[in-house]
Amino acid sequence: MAFDELRSEARRIGGASEKEQIEKLKPTIYEVDRAVAGILGLSEDVVRLLENRVDILVERRVAGAKEEKREHVRGEAEVKIKPPRRTRVKREAERAGRSLFEFT
Numbered sequence: 001m002a003f004d005e006l007r008s009e010a011r012r013i014g015g016a017s018e019k020e021q022i023e024k025l026k027p028t029i030y031e032v033d034r035a036v037a038g039i040l041g042l043s044e045d046v047v048r049l050l051e052n053r054v055d056i057l058v059e060r061r062v063a064g065a066k067e068e069k070r071e072h073v074r075g076e077a078e079v080k081i082k083p084p085r086r087t088r089v090k091r092e093a094e095r096a097g098r099s100l101f102e103f104t
Contacts, residue, residue, distance in 0.1 A: 006032055019062050029054075 006028045013021050030051060037047045 019059075022058055022062060 009028050
């Protein structure tokens with residue numbers, strides 16, 4: 001199946017986050033596109049139009065991938081949510097400070 005070929009090819013070349021890597025994957029990507037288009041009954045013109053749009057999106061993704069880690073093969077950066085910092089809960093007496101009666 002073309003999807004399996006695409007995945008194995010992407011792993012073989014070390015990912016799909018740089019322009020050169022994606023250029024090597026394009027023939028396999030286009031093969032997948034044609035297989036899907038055949039299933040959906042899309043014309044060759046529609047497939048070419050979609051491939052051109054995808055090429056534009058790939059260029060944008062590659063431009064943003066320079067900041068991301070290279071091990072992301074799927075093109076989706078993991079969401080890095082940090083838990084909120086824990087603050088020390090002060091007792092009521094510590095929070096209030098010193099009483100005015102202490103100064104008299």
